[in-house]
Amino acid sequence: MKNIRCAIYTRKSSEEGLEQGFNSLDAQYEACSAYVLSQASEGWQLIPEHFDDGGLSGGTLVRPALQRLLAKIAAGQVDIVVVYKVDRLTRSLLDFSKLVEAFDAHEASFVSVTQSFNTTTSMGRLTLNMLLSFAQFEREVTAERIRDKIAASKAKGMWMGGTPPVGYRPNGRSLAIVDEHADTIRFIFEAYVELGHVRALAEHLSARGIVSPVRARANNGATFGGLPFSRGQLYAILRNPVYTGRVAHRDRIYPGQHTAIIDENLWQRVQAKLEDNRQGRHQTRQGGSALLQGLLQDPHGEPLVATHTTKGKVRYRYYVSRSLHHGFAANDQGIRIPAREIEKAVIQALVDLLSDPFKLASKMSLSLAAGRLGSLISQANETANKLRMRNPALVRELLIAVHVHSSRLDLQISAAQLAILLGLDATSDTAAVFTHAVPVRLFRNGCSLRLVYDNNTLVSTDGAEQGLVRTIARGRQWWKMLCETGLDIKDLASREGVTASWMTRVVRVAFLSPRIIDAALAGTLRAEIGSTDLIGPAAIPRLWEEQELLYLPGT
Template structure:
C-alpha cells in the first residue's frame, strides 16, 4: 500500500520594515522575519509546502501604500500563476490599510492563492478567518492613524513654542538644531529684495530689475547633497519671500503664526510695510488662484524667435479674454512680437497631444520602448484614460509632458518629453533618450468682431467645447420662429417686444433652419469658424438648402 503524496504548495515569503534604521546590520529585521517564515514553511513540508527562492523584501517602506517594489513583484508573480501561498510574519507586514488589505485578498482569491501569518493563526478561505483578519487590520490602521495624529500634535505644539520642525529652510537661513541660523550673504539679498520692493511697489518691476542686474537665486545644497537654486528669481519666488513670516522672526503653522526662536532678518516695521503694500496691490484684482490655474502654458510657451510669452488678459464688459503675448511686446519695449488667444492655443495643444494617444502602439514604436507583458496588458486603457484627462483640461498630465510650445506664424511646434511619456504610459524611460518628441499643429488667426480668434488649419474651431453664445442664439431662433409660425406676432412686433431691430431678429431666426447635422456639430463644438455669433450679426446670407449649409459651415 503506497503512501498518499500531498500536492506541491509553492510558498513565497514577503517581509517589510517601515524605516531604514538597522538595515545595514549583518542580521536585520527583514532577515529575522524571513528565517521565521522559512522555518514555518519547513514545518509544513509534510503538506507539500516548498519555499520559492525569490526574495520579496521591502526595506524602509510604509505599510500605508501598495506602491512597494517587492510587493508589486509579488503580485505580478501571483498573476503569472507562480505562487500558491503567501507567508508573512504578521498581517501588518503586508499592509496597515484595511481597504488595501481587502484589495489584496480579492487578488489572492481571484488567482487561488492562500495567505498565512505565522504569528496569527487563521485561514482566509473561511468567513471566520476573514473576520479575524479584518479586526486585526482595523486595529493596525487605528494604530497608524493615532500615531500620525500624535506626530501632527507634536509638530503643532513645537511650532507654537517657536521651534523649526524641519524641511527646506527659507533662503537666508540654515538649520540649527530646532532653530534657524542666519546665512549672512543670503540674508543681504533678502533685505535688498524687501527694500527694493518698497521703493518700486511692484513685484514684476522688481523681478525685471533683479534679472537685468544679474542677481540670481543663490545655489544651495540639501542635506542629501543635491544642489538647487542658481536660476533667475521669478515673480512667484519673490512673492514667497516677501510674504514669508519666517523673515520677521515668526514660525507659521497652518492658519496660525507664532513667535519663533530664531533671529529675524527683516525688522518688524519693514515687514509690516511690505505686507501693507502687498495687500494694497491685491485690492480690486482677481483671485490669484484663478489666474494661475487658467494659464496652462505659463513658463512653457515662446514665440518663433524663442522669446518667452507672458500670460495676459483684457476685459470687455463682464467677459475676460486671455492671451499669450511676447514679453517685449507685452512691456511695450517693441512693436514686434506675437499675440495669440489663450483659450484656443491651450485647446490646440491639448487636442494635438491627446491625439498622440489615439494609436498607442505607434507611440510605443516612436519612443523605441520594448513592450513588456505588463505594458501590453495596460497600454490601451492607460492611453485612453490619458487622452481623456488631457482633453478634460487636466493640467497636471499635460504640463508633465510639455517641454516647450513654440508659436510660429502658421503652426505650433509642441515639444514633449520622451521620458515623461514613458512614465505616464507605465513603461521604462531608460530606452527613450533625452531628445524631445515634436508635434506640429497648423493654425491661423481670424477675427470675430473685435475679438482675435485662432482656428485650425482647415478652419475648424480649436476648442471642442460648444460655443455657448451660438447655442443660446439657436435656442432663441427656434423660440422666435415658433411664435411667428403660430401667427402670434410678426417680425416688427417681435423686434419691438424683445428690444432688437427687425433686421437683427430676421438674421437670428435664420438659425432655426440649420440642418440637423450642423446642429449636432455646433453642440459638439466642431463647426467651421465661419459659423459664429458674429456671422449671425453680419448680413452674410445663409443658404436655406441643408447641403449648401453643410458645405459652407462643416469642416471637410
C-alpha cells in the first residue's frame, strides 16, 4: 500500500490565549491528527513537522507556516493537507483558488475534518468546483466594479495613478508639468512633423544624444530611463492624447484636469502624418494579403518575403527566404513556409500570452497597482479578440520582428505598445522589446516546410489534408462497390482504370480505426502523415490499437 504523507495546518487569527498550555492551535492539531489516524488503513501517515500560524489573519497568504507548507508541497514531500476547517487555510475565495491551483500543480489534496470536505473523493472535488465557481464570480464582480470606477473617474479627467508619461509628475488626481522633460516631448512632436517617419525620428534623437529621462518609480523608488528612445516608445508618445490635456479610456477621450504640453494644431498634424503612414502600410499589406510581411526572418537572419502560387482557382500563399525567392540559393539553403500556418501560429501565441495578463505584466517588468487588476483583464481580453480577427494594424504595432528557428519562433514584441493597449500608464518608459519563444518546430514536406506543435500536430488553418480525405473516400467507395457488385478486385480495377495492386492498397484504408478517420477529417493526424503514407504495402496493421500507435499523435 502506498504511504500518503499528511501535513496538518493550523491557524488562529488573534494572539489571545496562545500563551495557554492547551490553546486553539493545539485543539485543531489534536482533531486533525485523530482524523489522520482514522485513515491509517488507507495508508495515511502524519509527518512530524508542525505548521502553525498563531495570531495571523486568513485574509492574506503571507504567513510563515503556510509558506513553509507550500514549499514542502512544491518539493513533493506532502500528499494531503489536513485542516480543522477550510477557513483555517484562507477566508478569501480568490486566495482559496490560488491554493487549490498550487495543490493541483503538485498532485496534492486537502481535507477539512469538520466539514466533510475531502478533495481525494469525487464529492469533495464537486464541492471544490462549486466553490471555485463562486471565486470566479467574485473576481468578475470585482473586475466590473473596478472598471466602472476607473471609467467614471477618467470621464471626469482624473489621473488614475501609475507611472506618469514623460513630461509629467503626479499631482494628486492630476498631473503637473516637468518643464525639462516637457521640452523633450515638444521636440519629439515637432521633429516628427519635419522628418515624417518614426524610424528617422529615433535615429535623429539618438544622433543628438536625446534619451528618455531618468525617473523613479512611485512604488519602490527604483530608477529607470536614461536610454535611447525606441520606436515603440516614440509611437506611444506620439499617440498619447495626455499631451494635449486630455485623458484616454479605451476608445474614448475626455478633457483632463492637467495642463497640455503641446497645442491642438501640432497634435492634429502629427496624427494626420501617422495615419497617412499607416494607410500606406495597410494598402501594401492588403495588396499581398501578407499579415507578417517585413517582420519574418529565417534562421540565418535573412528576411522572408511574401509570395504565392495558383493552382486552378486556388491561391496558395507562402513566406520564402529572400535569396531562395530570387534564385540565389538552393532549396535546402532557404525556407518556404505556408503563410496561413505561420500567421496562425503567431496570432495564437499572442492570444495565449494575453490569456495571463498578470504574468505578462511581470514579464514586461511593469508595476501594477492592485486596484487596476480588473481593467488589465478587460483590456487583455479586448486586445486578444482583435488579434483573433487578424487585425493587421494591431499585429504590426505589437511585433518588431519574428525570428524563425528550426524548433521555435522568437516573437520580438514592443513592450511599450503592448502596455498602452492594456491600459497601463507606464508606456513611454517601458523596456523597448521583450522576446516570447513559441515551441513550434519546422517539418519538411516536399519543397516547403510545415509548422508542427509539440504534440506533433500541424499548425494548420485548413483542417484536413484534402489528398488524405480523397484517399479515404475512394477506399470506402471501392469497398462498397466490391460488396454490391460481386466483382473481384482485378475486374473492378480494370473497370476503374487502375491497377489491382493500387486498388488493393487504397481499399485497405476503408478499414482504418474510427479514431484515425476522425483525426484525418479534423486534420489532427501526426504531422508527417499524408495520403501516400496510408497506401504502402504494410501501412495498415490489422489491429486498430496498432494503427493508432502509428498515426495518432501522443499515442
